[in-house]
Amino acid sequence: MDVNMGCPKPFSVHGGMGAALLKNPDKIKAILTALVKNVSVPVTCKIRILPDLNATLELVKMIESTGVAAIGVHGRYQSQGSSEAAHYHIIKAISQVVKIPLIAK
Secondary structure, three states: OEEEEOOOOHHHHHOOOHHHHHHOHHHHHHHHHHHHHHOOOOOEEEEEOOOOHHHHHHHHHHHHHOOOOEEEEEOOOOOOOOOOOOOHHHHHHHHOOOOOOEEEO
16 A cells, blocks of 8 residues: 655645645654554555755654555655656665665656
8 A cells, every 4th residue: 555645736735635744744654653553455655855855864764663665755845846857866865764665756
């Protein structure tokens, strides 16, 4: 089960879904912890990077602590579209702090 916490589309963000969740790490932790505990399939999570590298690294470490099987990282900020270059140096930094599989886009 993949939880998309990176969708930047206005309908998602204005509804408190997708990338809007990136501003609420406690809610991310609660959602992922509950899913991992209560479903019988692996749970993964997709995010976008945050404007601050340290905040991004703290976020992925927290996500990993929930027990998810993998983290997908769309290596762009919420304001960036898919056609813009990804920030591969940030993806590399993330790969150095998590032990679970990292799926980068």
